[in-house]
Amino acid sequence: SYVLTQPPSVSVAPGQTARIPCGENNIGSKNVHWYRQKPGQAPVLVVYNDSDRPSGIPERFSGAKSGNTATLTISRVEAGDEADYYCQVWDGSSNQAPFGGGTKLTVL
């Protein structure tokens, strides 16, 4: 089965840049999507198709992919960005939609 690897946690000071990686050997051939989930809330899409941003999501949120890793970057981090972040792809070979294990972003 398709496994997306994320670090369990990332910590960053306010105003700094947070980078959350999502890795898998064949991720280069797939579109990667990112979700933010705050405690007690449903997930919200923040980046789709590797690097596109839905309306209403600040420009501080960006995505990129290089080699076997996709990365969600949050610039000028704010306290309100503290949340769990998940990457996700559609795996056409198995017809399933795996998520990464999630990364808890802590704003120091």
Added chain:
Amino acid sequence: EVQLVESGGGLVQPGGSLRLSCAASGFAFSNYEMNWVRQAPGKGLEWVSVIYTSGRTTYYADSVKGRFTISRDNTKNSLYLQMNSLRVEDTAVYYCARGLYCTSLSCFGNWFDPWGQGTRVTVSS
């Protein structure tokens, strides 16, 4: 306003059954694939199932295959998840989420947006 509202969660004993519903509004429901995603307490997101626009094609996570059945009623803008032979490990918040958009010519957008608020399922004796 695009909205998804789940219902049907509750407490059920191991081996029991439950049927979840998801009411959609604010968009052309019949043009979108629909998904169920769950989250066990304190754990990450787990995709459960997808149903294509016509309802004739469905796929499942290995963990629920043979026990869960996804269905839809495009006349009622509703999505369903019939859960049988429930196990303790099926305890989770279940979300419905809108997926791929399809016209008669093509499909695009295999991300999940938006999500419902979730309905809690507890499997316990």
